[in-house]
Amino acid sequence: MFKLLYFILFLTSVRGEFELNILHYNDFHARFEETSLSGGLCDKTSEEPCIGGFARLATAVREAMNREQDSILLNGGDSFQGTIWYNILRWNVTQDFMNMLPHDAHVLGNHEFDNGIEGAVPYIKALNSTVVTANMIADDEPTIQGIYKPSTIVERNGKKIGIIGVIISSTDVR
Template sequence: MKRRNFIQQTAATGAFIGLGGLSLSFSENTKKHITILHTNDVHSHIEPLGPNDPRNPNMGGVARRATLVEQIRAENPNTLLLDAGDIFQGTPYFNFYGGELEFKLMSKLKYDAATLGNHDFDNGLNGLLSQMPHAEFDFISSNYDFSNTILDGQTSPFKIFKKDGVKIGVFGVGVELKGLVNESLYKETEYLDPVEIATEMTRILKQEQNCDLVICLSHLGYEYKNESKISDVLLANQTKDIDLIIGGHTHTFLNKPTILQNLEGKKVLVNQVGCYGLYLGRIDFYLDNGNKVDSSGVSIGV
């Protein structure tokens, strides 16, 4: 099948980070604390909003986010920083620098990974590729098949990170580009069904790679009036083994994660923190001997 062939061809790029990919065993009765920080739809907002902004005066800005991230990392060094797409487009910084500044600043903040949103294609595949050398973090995209484009090999279908011996598998799914982005910008990029891909990714990460936590970076959108349109809510309900869906695209602000049930009736956290870098999402997982025992989350104003 085409979908499976795509995954098999690209899965080799889903590399382990740290300790050569070797699994660590948990000490008896040792609890682990993992913190996930996340953003979405920052849209090239480098500076805070102005004092006269009618809704969010003086909020946001990369410098403030950097301070907050460093404070949390000092509190818990076992932290990942992730982004759910639409890094580009929204201020003159993108129009002038084409994404270079965004990627350089994200690298300064030591982002671990990001997925791609529809606006990240606004300068076309060539524009995106030309800026990727400025990104010192991984691009994770599972359901965009770039094999017939210049982005072939530039993204990974998944990544496995290790923090304090905990294996954290991350994969990414994006919104359908057709009808949303001019075809000349994404060219031969092929969109693959997010539910099918998520099912395959979770099988690989949970069953083959024995990940303790599985995170989906999603740029599908939180929920739609058209209940048949795939969204984070539907993805959570129609899959299994995902612990957290970090969302984007609909600019939905949640002050804490939504708790949903998956196919097996188990808990899935879904979070999204609006847009423009006004908030930083924080999710804390607590594990005992590799088993998730508790979780909590909050959106923090920047």
């Protein structure tokens, strides 16, 4: 039995396998405040539970990262649209909230382009982490060139981890 276990452990180390905790969220849609299940205002006097909100997200992320300090944090895009926060303050408030968390990478969603390239560029430039989008070709759009990468590499426990991002091909960037 011991020899078999040793052999299995040896094979595992030769193959380079390791555990990695990946924290990921997407389609946040500027839901910085908690809401009701139906998407309306959260009413703490109601029996309907309140869900979401940035405070809840940030708490969950920080607790998970404290438990497993070598975790990676990814934002899958669509942080824009959906609330008055975004309608009035646009990317300014979104980037402030996103920068409160230690993201390893962001991917752009289709809603990051709802206000065109001119709406996405300030957001991308202000983020504290790398924006990865491998399938976006910006040859004809100089304002967005050089502010995102097709991929990035992060290191955890001496292991290099490649992160790539893709955006849905039907995204209208005008």
